[in-house]
Amino acid sequence: MPAKKPRRTFTSFEDSTERAYLFEICYFYCVSVVSEIMPQKVVVTVDIKDNPSALDISKLMAKHRIGSIVVVEGNNKRPVGIVTERDIISKVSAQNKSADQIAVSHIMSSPLVTVNSIDSIDTAAETIAENKVKRLVVIEQDGSMVGILSVSDIARKLAKILTEDYSRYRSLRNLLDTD
16 A cells, blocks of 8 residues: 655645635635625615504515515614514514504514624624524614625525635645645
8 A cells, every 4th residue: 555645734825825715714704894795685664653563564574575674763764673574473463463553663673783884794693692683784884774684694605605615625635635
């Protein structure tokens, strides 16, 4: 049986492939921000001053095929709460009333858990975990809403990175094994 070649270690980082790989890993973990992975979808909102009912919210969710609606207030449309499918199911049935008799202000989750568009993905993930929510409203520095970031969005991005990392690892391993 032929002797195996010793494996090369990554101590010098002289190979440009190694440097590029390490740069990309560092870029994602050190530089990636919420706005880079946030879906560029229009966020459906309702104004709290219109006093929408749980039925109105349910119809909007069904119409747009979405799982949440942001409740806004005032002329600047400042986000003040969010209503999710879970809120409707748990809070409307708990009140033992018809959905058209329950105001959105009684079922929305408030205060709203937010993240800045320039925050890191790590910060967003920590905020989700600490607050035990599945969605964060993404805001700009001036407080205006720019989107929603969900656990699924973060998971999709991480899955893509892991797949790419594994492919690079296999390529590098094959390269090292042929030396």
